[in-house]
Amino acid sequence: MIMRLYILFSFLLLAVICSSCVDASGVTFGPLCSGNASNRKRGCDTKYGCGNYGAGRGNRKHMGLDIECADGATVYAPFDVKLNGKAVPYKNNNAINDGINLSGEGLCFKLFYVKPDRYTGTLKKGQKIGSLLPMQSVYPGIPSHVHVQMCDKSDPTKYF
Numbered sequence: 001m002i003m004r005l006y007i008l009f010s011f012l013l014l015a016v017i018c019s020s021c022v023d024a025s026g027v028t029f030g031p032l033c034s035g036n037a038s039n040r041k042r043g044c045d046t047k048y049g050c051g052n053y054g055a056g057r058g059n060r061k062h063m064g065l066d067i068e069c070a071d072g073a074t075v076y077a078p079f080d081v082k083l084n085g086k087a088v089p090y091k092n093n094n095a096i097n098d099g100i101n102l103s104g105e106g107l108c109f110k111l112f113y114v115k116p117d118r119y120t121g122t123l124k125k126g127q128k129i130g131s132l133l134p135m136q137s138v139y140p141g142i143p144s145h146v147h148v149q150m151c152d153k154s155d156p157t158k159y160f
């Protein structure tokens with residue numbers, strides 16, 4: 001009888017723990033970039049298009065959200081995160097073809113155009129991930145930005 005209660009209790013405890021760790025609703029990204037404390041989103045420009053999720057990119061769609069960030073600016077952990085290796089934006093290499101896979105707060109996402117200081121380990125909210133790569137050298141005149149993309153390619157806008 002005591003054993004059965006113990007097993008029952010263990011399952012209940014597990015259920016409570018899992019509901020709090022998997023539920024990512026209500027998560028908000030802290031500041032991603034130095035000089036942009038409010039996570040200001042990239043708008044639209046005539047040359048390169050818009051920074052919102054779902055914006056047109058020729059015959060494709062923009063599967064992330066762009067947050068303004070100057071070339072060389074410091075990119076911060078938006079909450080406590082685990083670094084899960086390199087994320088590569090392009091098939092053909094260029095000066096901004098680097099990024100990082102991250103997880104935390106029940107979310108799996110990637111940041112593009114960032115040179116991370118390291119690709120593994122953990123960081124606390126506000127600690128430095130790395131620096132924004134020289135986007136102006138590849139897209140002259142574009143509002144430089146970090147590209148935020150969820151691993152399942154869902155819309156990240158609700159977290160901003």
Ligand SMILES: [Zn+2]
Pocket residue numbers: 051062064065066146147148
């Ligand atoms: Zn983007």
